[in-house]
Amino acid sequence: MTGTIGAPTGTTGATTGTSATSGPSGTVDVSGATPGPSAGSVTAGAAGSPSSPLHLAVALDGAGWHPAAWRETEARPGELLDAPYWAGLVAEAERGLLDFVTFEDALGLQSAAFHLPDDRTDQVRGSIDAVLLAAHLAPLTTRIGLVPTTNVTHTEPFHLAIGIATLDHVSRGRAGWRPQVSSRAADAAHFGRRTTPLLTEEDVTEPELISRRLHTLFTEGAEVVETARRLWDSWEDDAEIRDAATGRFLDRDKVHPVDFEGSTFSVKGPSITPRTPQGQPLVVSLAHATTPYEFAALGSDVVAVTPHDRAGAAAILARISEAVERTGRDVEDRPLRVFADLVVLLDGEPGAAARRTSRLDAAAGGRLASDARIFAGTPAELADLLLDWRSTGLDGFRLRPAALPHDLEAITRGLVPELQRRGAFRTEYTSTTLRGHLGLTRPTSRYAKAG
Numbered sequence: 001m002t003g004t005i006g007a008p009t010g011t012t013g014a015t016t017g018t019s020a021t022s023g024p025s026g027t028v029d030v031s032g033a034t035p036g037p038s039a040g041s042v043t044a045g046a047a048g049s050p051s052s053p054l055h056l057a058v059a060l061d062g063a064g065w066h067p068a069a070w071r072e073t074e075a076r077p078g079e080l081l082d083a084p085y086w087a088g089l090v091a092e093a094e095r096g097l098l099d100f101v102t103f104e105d106a107l108g109l110q111s112a113a114f115h116l117p118d119d120r121t122d123q124v125r126g127s128i129d130a131v132l133l134a135a136h137l138a139p140l141t142t143r144i145g146l147v148p149t150t151n152v153t154h155t156e157p158f159h160l161a162i163g164i165a166t167l168d169h170v171s172r173g174r175a176g177w178r179p180q181v182s183s184r185a186a187d188a189a190h191f192g193r194r195t196t197p198l199l200t201e202e203d204v205t206e207p208e209l210i211s212r213r214l215h216t217l218f219t220e221g222a223e224v225v226e227t228a229r230r231l232w233d234s235w236e237d238d239a240e241i242r243d244a245a246t247g248r249f250l251d252r253d254k255v256h257p258v259d260f261e262g263s264t265f266s267v268k269g270p271s272i273t274p275r276t277p278q279g280q281p282l283v284v285s286l287a288h289a290t291t292p293y294e295f296a297a298l299g300s301d302v303v304a305v306t307p308h309d310r311a312g313a314a315a316i317l318a319r320i321s322e323a324v325e326r327t328g329r330d331v332e333d334r335p336l337r338v339f340a341d342l343v344v345l346l347d348g349e350p351g352a353a354a355r356r357t358s359r360l361d362a363a364a365g366g367r368l369a370s371d372a373r374i375f376a377g378t379p380a381e382l383a384d385l386l387l388d389w390r391s392t393g394l395d396g397f398r399l400r401p402a403a404l405p406h407d408l409e410a411i412t413r414g415l416v417p418e419l420q421r422r423g424a425f426r427t428e429y430t431s432t433t434l435r436g437h438l439g440l441t442r443p444t445s446r447y448a449k450a451g
Contacts, residue, residue, distance in 0.1 A: 055396025096412025
């Protein structure tokens with residue numbers, strides 16, 4: 001199996017050069033699951049058509065995706081580890097009717113280099129656990145999807161599966177999961193159980209080189225995700241009887257071992273957590289190259305990609321369609337939603353975002369660079385871009401606010417109303433689950449199908 005190259009925490013960086021491959025977090029996103037029969041299109045149903053409502057998500061990370069964002073007057077660097085700070089951000093995203101928010105995570109401190117730790121003291125360092133944060137936010141929100149990032153290289157698959165299943169229960173069906181391979185060899189030293197490949201400066205110049213060097217970790221990561229999916233299915237929906245009169249709480253015949261044998265681990269199962277409101281929480285991956293496109297085709301429900309223009313979006317969609325065909329996924333049965341990532345700096349006055357970008361770059365000591373397209377402009381200009389790119393077949397966009405809370409509020413209070421005026425975005429939530437927001441049905445347990 002193959003994997004998904006990603007660039008989570010701090011993937012944008014101020015630098016004197018440019019990088020099209022990744023960012024400083026040194027992480028790789030992966031997703032995998034059992035493939036289905038062949039189909040020819042990336043997505044099925046109304047979600048991919050230009051006449052359908054656009055989907056929007058935001059990626060929340062510290063003080064924002066610009067490394068100097070913490071120095072802005074609106075920033076709250078002293079609150080980055082405080083629950084109310086995050087609660088306020090997610091409440092703002094929910095007021096904007098966004099589909100979901102993602103939370104970054106990593107096993108090492110943020111770094112300006114993708115593959116190595118650094119000793120910088122002028123950028124945000126330190127974070128909190130993404131799954132625990134999402135679980136805290138679940139009862140404080142009602143509709144928005146919550147998608148934490150977790151590492152799958154050094155974390156037990158069983159623990160990952162029940163953590164995300166628990167999040168789906170406490171959020172009543174709004175959980176997602178963004179699995180991530182640890183591409184930094186230094187991360188392994190935190191655990192002392194294994195070593196991982198040490199990437200070179202040449203490796204990190206190009207996503208295809210990274211994926212080849214880390215192919216073994218991608219394979220293992222895909223197995224972790226497949227294990228989680230089996231564990232989520234291991235309880236049938238009606239396994240719990242809860243009949244006090246007869247003394248029967250559980251139908252044991254409807255709780256199944258998963259008996260997964262991977263390349264480096266095995267899991268007997270079943271899960272300790274009954275089947276969740278969504279059946280299968282949403283799996284989200286981030287992709288930049290052939291290997292991650294195949295990973296997404298095998299097992300993701302949503303794949304975030306990083307085109308830099310309209311032609312690039314069309315080309316990536318074609319490559320994902322090819323990956324879908326190679327892996328034999330039936331997108332009629334299991335649609336694959338495709339989101340494009342953009343780093344955004346938004347201001348209502350024309351030219352203001354560009355001036356703010358220059359100020360932030362000067363504070364950071366170098367020009368902002370990212371794996372994703374960097375957009376600085378007005379909400380109306382961004383709406384023009386999103387609708388233009390959407391015509392290639394994209395289902396939606398995951399926006400990375402460069403500075404928080406400024407650019408998040410510009411999305412919810414500027415971009416969203418602009419898209420609503422154009423009839424391109426919802427005016428209210430019509431579903432209570434994350435799968436429902438994206439037009440994805442609740443799957444039946446694979447063990448129930450087997451009879």
